[in-house]
Amino acid sequence: MDAAETNDMPGFADLRLRPELLKALTDLGYEEPTPIQRESIPPLLDGRDLLGQAATGTGKTAAFALPVLQRLDDGERGNEPFALVLVPTRELAVQVSEAMHKYGRDLGARVLPIYGGQPIGRQLRELERGVDVVVATPGRALDHIGRGTLSLKGIRIVVLDEADEMLDMGFADDIDAILQDTPEERQTVLFSATMPPRIDGMARSHLREPVRIRIEREAPAAGEAPRVRQSAYIVSRSHKPAALGRVLDVEAPTAAIVFCRTREEVDQLTETMNGRGYRAEALHGGMGQEQRDRVMNRLRAGTADLLVATDVAARGLDIEQLSHVINYDVPSAPESYVHRIGRVGRAGREGVAITLAEPREHRMLKTIERVTRSRITVEKVPTVADLRARRLELTRAALEESMMEDGDLDRFRVVVETLTDEFDLMDIALAAVKLAHESTGAAADEEEIPDVEPRPERRDRARRDGPGREERRARRHAGGMTRIFVGAGRSAGVRPQDIVGAITGETTVGGRDIGSIEIADRFSLVEIPEDAAQEVIYALRKTTIKGKKPMVRLDRDEAPRRR
Structure with missing residues (x-):
């Protein structure tokens, strides 16, 4: 069913949630449920299986976490978990576990994340001590099942979160094996940002007469700008690092993720951007968990403002100060684009998604527009004049902020008064602004990045080869x-x-x-x-x-x- 708008929107108190959960939500500042929470929580509380489609950042975690925690026993709890949440990545496992801890703190909820890259000894001790909810990546869950340290006999609820990502990462057989070890009468919940045929097949295999919910991203009100501004620049590969730097200088993001295809490209681009004066950090699957945690802590603490990452490493990340997502290459599938830009525009915050496309990749941009039903505006790479104007604007804003603050400016008055005996007041002000501007590290000069045109479509070849073969050719060429x-x-x-x-x-x-x-x-x-x-x-x-x-x-x- 599609979520219908109503003038009588229920609040959390109308969703039959336990007082302990309502108190936790109030303490966390939650005012009203999001559409996916409003539509999902009632059928889940009724014990129904559910197949939900909603974009990243729409509140899916609370949509399944609250009904799971609602079913915690008030009395004596056993050692075996009653709920299992499967997620594709270690980062998402930690994120979901932390959220469930916050929601269920007044219930004494015992929630354990288990994932690869973490010492298994701690996981073994916690499992032996007893847990209520296990949040796991499929590989590590199978490892514990094989060891006999994770029993699924008492499982009453299974949640498959970001199911499309788990299938993309080759976990289909692992998920099947795990679900075979759970009781047949369990409640099964499946959430996915996209709904390819394989997800439908999984739902038919493992869900019983599920409630189907599909939540689109909320459209902006009339006259409002879109929550995620999407744009692209057509640029040759040799000029991509310079174009990325130019775009970052003009956009001045609070924090940004730059997506690359490979680990090698991540490492190389990170080194390049640091050489250009940015505080960049790399994040990819070749790094250990301790390294990845350090990178994320630096980003959240503000000591880094640019994260260069592969898709695998960045799945499941929710960084509050993140304002920009930049595709260093056009994603090879529209679904990847959806997941990438889902990192921004979350929880009502505005965001920007920018793609650097080579001329041959322009066709793939059109495919993404068609599949996602969103507009990607192709813009000209900012010129040197644009960059200088932007830097001057930032200098002006910094000076304005300094004058509006209650700082002590009087101690500099003697300098100005001394100079006015010899120079015009306007000349003194101009010299001061020049010093302030140059202190920001603004470059005196930059090379122009040449404009390039998208590569035209080869319609003659399409007629000769037929639609099926040309589609394959286009995909290989564009991607x-x-x-x-x-x-x-x-x-x-x-x-x-x-x-x-x-x-x-x-x-x-x-x-x-x-x-x-x-x-x-x-x-x-x-x-x-x-x-x-x-x-x-x-x-x-x-x-x-x-x-x-x-x-x-x-x-x-x-x-x-x-x-």
């Missing part, structure tokens, strides 16, 4: 796809999901980034993003597929393109 050879095929029992799972489990490439997969008797051919080819080849050579380490290399037909 920068290439093909790798994997020396294992049908005779070894290899299936497409085995290859997808190996790639998404060992690299930063998501499931939607992978193109066509052709499986022959003795080998397989897989389309992947060109920028990630070496990362994927290196990772697959070190892992096993169906118990064997296959030969992996660039497909010979693709090799000439990369020379």
